[in-house]
Amino acid sequence: MRPARALIDLQALRHNFQIARQLSGARALAVIKADAYGHGAVRCAQALEAEADGFAVACIEEALALREAGIKAPVLLLEGFFEADELPLIVQHDFWCVVHSLWQLEAIEKAALAKPIQVWLKLDSGMHRVGLHPKDYQPAYQRLQASGKVSKIVLMSHFARADELDSQASNDQVAVFQAARQGLDAEVSLRNSPALLGWPQIPSDWVRPGIMLYGATPFETSHAEADLLKPVMTLKSRVISVRELPAGEPVGYGARFVSQRPTRVGVVAMGYADGYPRHAPTGTPVVVAGQRSQLIGRVSMDMLCIDLTDVPQAGLGSPVELWGKRVLASEVAAKADTIPYQIFCNLRRVPLIYTGE
Secondary structure, eight states: OOOOEEEEEHHHHHHHHHHHHHHHOSEEEEEOHHHHHHTOHHHHHHHHTTTOSEEEESSHHHHHHHHHTTOOSOEEETTOOSSGGGHHHHHHTTOEEEEOSHHHHHHHHHOOOSSOEEEEEEBOSSOOSSSBOHHHHHHHHHHHHHHSOEEEEEEEOOOSSTTOTTOSHHHHHHHHHHHHTTTOOOEEEEEEHHHHHHOTTSOOSEEEOOGGGGTOOSSSSOOTTGGGOOOOEEEEEEEEEEEEEOTTOEESGGGOEEOSSOEEEEEESOOGGGTOOTTOOTTOEEEETTEEEEEESOOOSSOEEEEOTTOTTOOTTOEEEEESSSSOHHHHHHHTTSOHHHHHHTOOSSOEEEEOO
């Protein structure tokens, strides 16, 4: 079988969740949307169900998959519902629901619900993506309370620049949020992964750790708390061919790499069809046969090339780590001018192998 694999360390996942809990001292929803950022939502939920206060997903399809797998913990729909006819399913499966738009509020008011639902009322405090305008926030809260359709309301917002630790933007958003919710007696959820790690002064009764659960830092520079995280995914493959090239020879599509010296080239069964970033340039780190080396040439659909010249122990069949515990996903992402979120979510075709059950 093709040797490309993604090893998912569930013990590391639990370790990272415990860090989120310790940093916040609050109740925590594990964010497992987008198939747990490529790590497998059902298996990650099963690994965390005894510890998490619930889970957060993007949409009802993701939530239903958890219920079908036997997950009984609370599940929050971060985008709420897209059509009013989802509301009976939300009631049936006890999902919690974000309300970020007035049309969703109106749909709840008009619905004949078998029992009240829990709502997380989202404020647009400055990101300007989704969320109620500050002037609409208190009236929306009052309408939900008066509707008889809601059992509990949690107040929430989302930060646009919490990963920028030198930016005033997060404090500005908190100020907008506090002004909008003044006088409302309800729990609050503000802190996502970067706010958990880098903004301890921000109040939050509920926290929503996402990328940090998977062991990747949301920051561009080293950070003491983020450095405690353990990578959960190790993307691995093997060398399937070796070439000995003299100086002056091109490698791969477009001849983006030309050897400057006699070069041993290892071909690895891994490409952009697996989710490895196509734009990762020559010099992107890998570990082969236990030693750091680098990508050379352009990544193709099913294969990429690495430099074996200074790794004499490496050859046909040698193991290669593309990212994981020895090559951080953040290193690869930075070289490819992207972020760890994207390279995790882009993973496909590669079997997920779970450890640390």
